[in-house]
Amino acid sequence: MAVNAERFLEDLHRLRQFGAAGVGKGVVRPAYSMADVEARKWLAGRMSEAGLTVQMDPVGNLFGLAEGRSLLMGSHSDSQPEGGWLDGALGVVAALEVARSSDRPVSVVSFEDEEGRFGVTTGSAIWSGHLLLDQADPLTDHAGIPFAEARQAVAHMAGEFVDPSRFSGFVEMHIEQGPTLDAEDEQIGVVTDIVGIRDMRITFEGRQNHAGTTPMHLRRDAFRALTAFSTEIDARFRNVVTPRTVWTIGHVSLHPNASSIVPGRAVFSMQWRDGDSDRLARMEEIIRTTAQEIAASRGLTVEFGPMLGLEPVAMDTKLRDALQTGAERIAPGKWRNLPSGALHDATNVARLMPVAMLFVPSIGGISHAFDEDTDEADLVAGLRVLDEAVAKMG
Ligand code: GLV
Numbered sequence: 073m074a075v076n077a078e079r080f081l082e083d084l085h086r087l088r089q090f091g092a093a094g095v096g097k098g099v100v101r102p103a104y105s106m107a108d109v110e111a112r113k114w115l116a117g118r119m120s121e122a123g124l125t126v127q128m129d130p131v132g133n134l135f136g137l138a139e140g141r142s143l144l145m146g147s148h149s150d151s152q153p154e155g156g157w158l159d160g161a162l163g164v165v166a167a168l169e170v171a172r173s174s175d176r177p178v179s180v181v182s183f184e185d186e187e188g189r190f191g192v193t194t195g196s197a198i199w200s201g202h203l204l205l206d207q208a209d210p211l212t213d214h215a216g217i218p219f220a221e222a223r224q225a226v227a228h229m230a231g232e233f234v235d236p237s238r239f240s241g242f243v244e245m246h247i248e249q250g251p252t253l254d255a256e257d258e259q260i261g262v263v264t265d266i267v268g269i270r271d272m273r274i275t276f277e278g279r280q281n282h283a284g285t286t287p288m289h290l291r292r293d294a295f296r297a298l299t300a301f302s303t304e305i306d307a308r309f310r311n312v313v314t315p316r317t318v319w320t321i322g323h324v325s326l327h328p329n330a331s332s333i334v335p336g337r338a339v340f341s342m343q344w345r346d347g348d349s350d351r352l353a354r355m356e357e358i359i360r361t362t363a364q365e366i367a368a369s370r371g372l373t374v375e376f377g378p379m380l381g382l383e384p385v386a387m388d389t390k391l392r393d394a395l396q397t398g399a400e401r402i403a404p405g406k407w408r409n410l411p412s413g414a415l416h417d418a419t420n421v422a423r424l425m426p427v428a429m430l431f432v433p434s435i436g437g438i439s440h441a442f443d444e445d446t447d448e449a450d451l452v453a454g455l456r457v458l459d460e461a462v463a464k465m466g
């Protein structure tokens with residue numbers, strides 16, 4: 073049976089309704105939110121209708137299992153605090169459509185908290201054994217809610233962890249989330265490898281005080297320490313990084329966050345990514361040293377939270393070959409091999425079985441934003457490549 077492009081697009085638009093927000097096709101569906109749980113219930117129903125056996129594990133990873141040994145396909149259906157309709161959702165819905173139409177057994181998964189409300193690709197990190205449940209449970213989100221508490225939102229649906237040995241490999245379709253395919257007017261990307269990441273929470277503790285009476289030279293201002301840190305690491309990274317290396321301070325929380333108070337505490341996220349683990353380690357050294365020096369020179373203290381991370385991984389060459397052959401059939405001359413600068417559940421799953429990934433373009437290279445989008449013709453081309461490739465995967 074051929075894949076049904078109309079049914080696939082309909083399901084994709086239906087999934088978008090869970091947590092629909094903002095302009096255009098925006099979505100707010102963070103892990104364990106009501107929208108996320110409702111979306112998982114809907115997906116479970118779709119899996120059942122496709123003849124798959126539904127099993128959710130204790131952290132909310134949702135599987136639709138084919139009988140016997142099967143190929144696993146999917147991605148995640150949680151979103152960033154402000155996200156688009158395709159990041160993750162595309163891979164889950166494409167997997168569902170392939171499972172419904174393929175002659176060979178295909179299981180479907182929607183991993184939980186790929187977007188890292190509690191860390192980095194939390195659900196697949198736990199399933200793969202990279203992160204122990206006992207280590208994950210005390211992790212907190214930016215509001216201070218522990219993972220152990222948040223995952224209770226799926227407890228009524230949760231069963232055992234799924235045994236990974238039932239799967240022969242994993243294929244994840246995703247939007248590129250970067251500018252390459254769109255800029256080159258290409259339809260398909262076959263992923264070569266996925267970068268590594270490090271993510272850590274840092275706290276500068278200074279002295280909360282009156283913003284009118286405290287002379288500048290007597291302040292122990294946590295926000296100023298943070299801005300000095302940000303400028304200084306840029307300078308110190310210069311001889312270490314490459315044009316592909318990236319680093320981000322994406323979340324900042326000032327205490328007490330008031331116009332007339334010198335901030336006593338700054339808590340912020342520090343994240344960095346690169347394809348080379350040694351470079352990630354050198355950057356960590358610079359981050360820790362710089363934060364300590366800045367704190368000491370300004371009369372503050374600094375504290376580092378647990379460091380989470382994933383190593384760079386290469387995709388399996390046999391699965392990649394099948395995707396390349398499919399790409400050449402469906403989009404001749406309009407595809408390329410490319411690395412992924414975004415993280416994916418495939419990184420964790422690579423610990424367990426061979427993995428491969430397929431990208432379709434992101435319009436304007438925009439993602440992790442409400443206006444993330446992809447031409448529907450490209451979405452369907454990606455689905456067809458998957459379908460072709462799965463038929464060839466042994
Ligand atoms: C995953 O969404 C990432 O941050 O790359």
Ligand code: MN
Binds near residue numbers: 148159
């Ligand atoms: Mn994603």
Ligand code: MN
Binds near residue numbers: 159187440
């Ligand atoms: Mn994402």
